[in-house]
Amino acid sequence: MTATSISSSYNRLQGPSGRSMAAPMEQGLVDLLSQHLTMEREASANYFSIAIWSAQYELRGFSKFFSNESRSEQEHAARFAEYLIARGQKVPLQELPSPKQDFNSIEEALKFSFQIESDVTTSLQQIYSMAERSSDLRTTVFLDPIIEGQITSEDEFAYLLGKVRFANNQPSAIIIIDNDLNNGILPKTNVA
Numbered sequence: 082m083t084a085t086s087i088s089s090s091y092n093r094l095q096g097p098s099g100r101s102m103a104a105p106m107e108q109g110l111v112d113l114l115s116q117h118l119t120m121e122r123e124a125s126a127n128y129f130s131i132a133i134w135s136a137q138y139e140l141r142g143f144s145k146f147f148s149n150e151s152r153s154e155q156e157h158a159a160r161f162a163e164y165l166i167a168r169g170q171k172v173p174l175q176e177l178p179s180p181k182q183d184f185n186s187i188e189e190a191l192k193f194s195f196q197i198e199s200d201v202t203t204s205l206q207q208i209y210s211m212a213e214r215s216s217d218l219r220t221t222v223f224l225d226p227i228i229e230g231q232i233t234s235e236d237e238f239a240y241l242l243g244k245v246r247f248a249n250n251q252p253s254a255i256i257i258i259d260n261d262l263n264n265g266i267l268p269k270t271n272v273a
């Protein structure tokens with residue numbers, strides 16, 4: 082191999098960020114990963130907002146639960162950022178809409194949260210399908226444990242929403258669930 086051909090193949094292996102990368106990525110896949118990162122940041126902001134709302138209504142267990150969820154969504158966003166960096170891509174951070182702050186009940190807040198979880202799952206499935214279509218094995222390997230965690234998370238929210246629905250906005254029942262959350266007894270999940 083001549084010096085010129087070495088340097089031209091080297092240039093081909095540089096990503097948009099200028100960092101070396103072992104294999105190029107399809108732009109559509111990069112876009113979906115970036116959008117997903119934004120979705121995780123948005124989920125984090127919304128859960129932080131629900132943690133505040135819960136604290137204002139003395140629901141300390143729900144507040145603790147949503148604070149933890151907010152932190153874990155931020156960590157998920159960071160994992161996508163790290164992955165894009167590892168693949169030589171740029172990580173553009175988008176402006177986030179204001180989180181929802183008004184809820185009529187904790188049940189409404191949980192319904193809203195469950196919808197967020199469901200949207201996150203759909204987005205992960207779309208990324209996975211595109212990664213498979215473009216034979217991007219690195220991305221499917223990256224997504225496998227994330228999808229597993231997302232299934233558990235969705236199940237936790239569904240379980241909590243079911244319990245809160247059953248409580249039917251009765252303060253005494255909501256307080257019991259709140260205490261269980263505060264003491265780490267809830268949420269329980271059906272997924273191992």
Ligand SMILES: [Fe+2]
Nearest residue numbers: 121153154157
């Ligand atoms: Fe997440």
